[in-house]
Amino acid sequence: MRIGVLTGGGDAPGLNPAIAGVVERAVLDGHEIIGLKRGWEALSVRENDRHILPLGPEIIREYSRLGGSKLQCSRTNPVSEDNDRTDLVKENMKKLKLDAVIAIGGEDTLGAAAILAERGVRVVGIPKTIDRDLVGTEYTLGYDTALNVICDSAERIAHTAESHQTIFLLEVMGRHAGWLALRGGEAAFADVVLIPEHSFSIKQLTAVLHERMATSMKQGFEQLYKMIVVSEGSHIEGEDAVRRDSQLDEFGHYSLGGVGNYLKGLLEHQFKHTRYTALAYLQRGAPPSQKDRQMGRRFGHNAVEMLKNEEFGFMVALKKSRLTKTDLKEVKKSPSLVDVDRFYDTEKLNVKIAWTDISE
Numbered sequence: 001m002r003i004g005v006l007t008g009g010g011d012a013p014g015l016n017p018a019i020a021g022v023v024e025r026a027v028l029d030g031h032e033i034i035g036l037k038r039g040w041e042a043l044s045v046r047e048n049d050r051h052i053l054p055l056g057p058e059i060i061r062e063y064s065r066l067g068g069s070k071l072q073c074s075r076t077n078p079v080s081e082d083n084d085r086t087d088l089v090k091e092n093m094k095k096l097k098l099d100a101v102i103a104i105g106g107e108d109t110l111g112a113a114a115i116l117a118e119r120g121v122r123v124v125g126i127p128k129t130i131d132r133d134l135v136g137t138e139y140t141l142g143y144d145t146a147l148n149v150i151c152d153s154a155e156r157i158a159h160t161a162e163s164h165q166t167i168f169l170l171e172v173m174g175r176h177a178g179w180l181a182l183r184g185g186e187a188a189f190a191d192v193v194l195i196p197e198h199s200f201s202i203k204q205l206t207a208v209l210h211e212r213m214a215t216s217m218k219q220g221f222e223q224l225y226k227m228i229v230v231s232e233g234s235h236i237e238g239e240d241a242v243r244r245d246s247q248l249d250e251f252g253h254y255s256l257g258g259v260g261n262y263l264k265g266l267l268e269h270q271f272k273h274t275r276y277t278a279l280a281y282l283q284r285g286a287p288p289s290q291k292d293r294q295m296g297r298r299f300g301h302n303a304v305e306m307l308k309n310e311e312f313g314f315m316v317a318l319k320k321s322r323l324t325k326t327d328l329k330e331v332k333k334s335p336s337l338v339d340v341d342r343f344y345d346t347e348k349l350n351v352k353i354a355w356t357d358i359s360e
Contacts, residue, residue: 002032003307004093004101005055007069008039008076008109011284012128012142014292016070018104020063021300023055031304034096039105040112041076043092044085052096064297067145067287075108077250079115086119093121100312102303104128106140107334108251110315114328117313124306125315125328126299130283133177133337136330137317141299143180144291146173146283150184153279154227158188161225167209167271171260171278174231175241176335180283182343185229186351192226193350196233196241197338200349202266208349209271230263232256232278298323 005022007015023033035053036042042051053071063070078085093101100122103113106129113123127137130146150172161168170190174180178195185193191212194200209226216223233256235241244257257278264276288296299316302323306314317326338344345352 001026001099001307002034002097003304004034004036004043004096004098005071006036006039006042006101006103006105007071007073007128008103008105008112009073009129010106011068011073012130013067013145013284013286013288014141014296015068015104015128016063016066017288017293017296018126018128018141018300018303019055019069019071020060021297022102022304023057023063023300024060024297025301025304027057029308034098035071036101038072038074039076039109040078040089040103041074043089043101044076044078046088046092048092064293065287067285075249075251077108077112079112080250086116086121089116089121100124100307102126102300102307104141106131107134107331110134110328110331111251111334114313114331117328122307122312123328124303124312125331126303127315127317127331130180131174131177131335132179133174133335134331135333135336136315136326137319138321139295139318141292141296142284142288144295145286145289146180147184147187148289149283149286150180150229150279151187153277153282154184154188154190154229157277158225158227161227161275164273165224166273166275167226167228167267169228169230169260169264169267169274169276171230171232171257171276171280173279173283175233175256176337178231178234178338181229181231181234182338182351185227188227188229190227190229190350192228192230193344194228194230194234195338195340195344196231196235197340198344198346198349199235199237199239201237202263205263205349206267206270209267228260228263230260232259234259
């Protein structure tokens, strides 16, 4: 087989190990791998010579340890209602003599793959998004590394916050799903965690902080700093999420960001020492963790196996700690949101302290 592989959407740690895993498994059976640069764009334009990169076993060692994507990414939507390029995708696959495509991406990239599969394109998917919000899989590449970055950043900020008895807002990614804030905040022992799935009022937020401060007053100056981990998609009751700009991408998304700074301005009226930091792209721009390297490699191996078995229209998935497959149609049901009743304390605005499974 001659197999194309692409990475779409935002970059995430684990993409390169997945590419390496695809190549590693494919060459064992003599299959040829063609890297398709800039995601679906490579198959959605007529002049695509610069988008093509043959991949051989020599790339495995280098790709296995690198963050980002050596194939680059784009937010090109080949099945956009305004500019449907399904026929061009098929034409380019024929021109490049591709028997099938492995698409590595999140809700948008794999959502497009699902539609293309329904239209006869031979494609399988590998799940990737640091938000871990895809329906049909319990793990997505990049999530573990991003959590480690959040935890490490919270630890660094805590040194400054403690020194100045500061309330610090740490803004993390998470448009619709608050998994990064919830589990990152849990690992950092944050005083408050704000997620998109539960809107809040400033009155409640200040009340929670005042209660925490009153308790800390009895414990000494070193306890007076507070850490708030907030998802970029979190919002006050009756208000929309804070947008970074007014531009839409090809999938109809605005860029979010700035809610931490917005809340800082509101909290300063009652709390003098209030500061804000947004991790933004630092969460994505890191060498992949052990888990993301291992999962990327295994996802890559299994994607090739699925092609060998002609299981087109499916995505590699992790369910109940076992590698399996999921119909790509399931991705279109995304996002997979935090179950507020199970995992979130709506009164304390934090992780619920109760019996839970380590995998959740």
